[in-house]
Amino acid sequence: MISIKRGISYIIHNRALFCDSVVKHFFGWLPDKLYLSLRYRFNMGRWINWKKPRTFTEKIQWLKVYNRRPEYTIMVDKYAVKKYVADRIGEKYIIPTLGVWESPEDIDWNSLPDQFVLKTTHGGGSGGVVVCKDKETFNNGDAIAQLNGSMEENIYRNFREWPYKDVQKRIIAEKFMTPHDKSDDFSFDLTDYKFFCFNGVPKYCQVIRDRHSK
Template identity: 55%
Template sequence: MNKTIRKASRLIPDRLYLSLLYYKHFHKFPNFNSPQTFNEKLQWLKLYDRRPEYTKMVDKYAVKLYIAEVIGEEYVIPTLGVWDRFEDIDFNKLPDRFVLKCTHDSHSVIICKDKAKLDIESARQKLTSSLSRNFFYYGREWPYKNVPPRIIAEKYMEDAKVRELRDYKIYTFNGKAKFCMINTDRGTDTRADYFDESYNWLDFTWGYSHADVKPEKPANYEKMFELAEKLAKGTATLRVDFYEVNAQVYFGELTFFDASGFDKIIPESYDLKFGSWIKLPDKKG
């Protein structure tokens, strides 16, 4: 989407914009009067569930204080710095390995495993470009609209056993943790497998193929479900991401709208099933 089209799209009212984008992905319009599927209900929630605290919960810097208050500081990945501009970063003060990302969007991540080999110009272009965009306007995910754009540096994390940083994404529905997505081979050929609270594998796909070898159950699996429910209290649906690093749980991020509600869940019966687990709140928007 070029800049002219992107700017013009901002003038389209949220409900009409979401209807058109939903049609693009699913070849049908969402039913806002009586949404049934998970993806339909996400579109409804974008429009009508706009609580001020959601902004803090998706801000990748501000959320750290929230996490420390609700479940404890020991679950927070250490912050190495936060800046308004890329030019303000003093790389001499950063360790050899670290992670850079923007606080106000998704996917603007720079993973540095060796500072001497970091392409600083490429990182500057990527992060500066991200700072100039308001993530809200693509999928109209309201919580992101007023998050201040900044760059944050975090400690580089890696689990010694699997030699990568696996995502454990817990899906909650009205405060109840129902299942987990486990990402493997992140950054190369990302795969996703789904397990219920008893670690039974669930046979559906959602944006990614299954792993060739199903991942082992993490040591803190039940703990992640417990923590997710504490963080999701009072929400209609929330994805709570964790990492397990050398048997210690760390918080990743909070996501209200997985794939912005535009990834197909196959078979569709799961889209309906997950939708049935969401009790919509009173309209706020």
């Protein structure tokens, strides 16, 4: 009874989030534009101005629906994008690939070095990234479980990011990247830079550090 009361209380005080969750889990069959409109309304508290989007968040939703260039699917594929980038600026800017597999269970652990990074090719975020800094203490089973969880994710279905709709799901292993002076520091993570461009001009830079530290 207490759990039921708590659940009802949560719904009452978080109606917008509850409604958004309902749309996300039970109304995935809706057309992209309507689906995004509802989720935006429940998350942002207002409707999207589709005809004349003004805010950054509105423009992101507009791009999801109206900007669907085929090459975007290649760009979000962590494996296919390597050739795309190499053909334009050269192989030296590409992190070496150590292996490619269709499922986590297919990973050839014996072929991997003492340090490496595993990634799912179809998704974003840290859930699809497994970092091995010391193979002797690395738990293969935990890595497989995490990667299998990531393989179930569908960014297009949840957020209607169209480029992810037809990305082939695979796992790649990449060289573990670290500066020479940090090669023995297992707590070190590379700094991640994200540039936000508006009308082709970079306006903001997001810097992420210690992404995988505990």
